[in-house]
Amino acid sequence: MLKPSPTGPASCAWAAKALTANVLLGIPGVIPVWLLWYFAANWPLAAIGWTEPEPTENDGPLPWLLLGGPVVLLFALAWWLLNRPPRDGSTPRPRLYWPLSALATLAPTLGLVVAL
Structure with a gap:
């Protein structure tokens, strides 16, 4: 049975x-x-017409998958390892914790989008 989420300091x-x-x-x-x-x-x-492709991009998607894929996978692994909650029941509820963790991780990117 799940322990209730603790409250307090x-x-x-x-x-x-x-x-x-x-x-x-x-x-x-x-x-x-x-x-x-x-x-x-x-x-x-x-391909579905929602954006315009970069006119000088003529290599195709394979180099991006070969170079960008490992970068994205390593970041996702680091994020998951950082956010694995300890098993002692001292973490907040997963329904609250995971979305807040994702939003906190995206905060610098969103800040750049707004600033630039």
């Missing part, structure tokens, strides 16, 4: 550490997000 401290770690991981995480957008904008989204 210990839970808030754990959440603050997790959000800080995810924001810090999101700073280098800008690169995999950009790689995913570049790939999507130049091939699948351009």
Whole structure:
């Protein structure tokens, strides 16, 4: 049976550490997000007419998959390992924790999108 989520200062401290770690991981995480957008904008989204492909991009998607795929996979692995909650029941509920972790990781990318 699942333990109820704890409340109080210990839970808030754990959440603050997790959000800080995810924001810090999101700073280098800008690169995999950009790689995913570049790939999507130049091939699948351009094929259905939602975006215009880069005119000088004539190598096809294979180099992007070979170079960008491992970068995205390594980042996803690092993110998952960072966010694996300890098994002592001191973490918040998964329904709240995982979306907040994803949003905290995307915060630097969203900040760049707004600023630029």
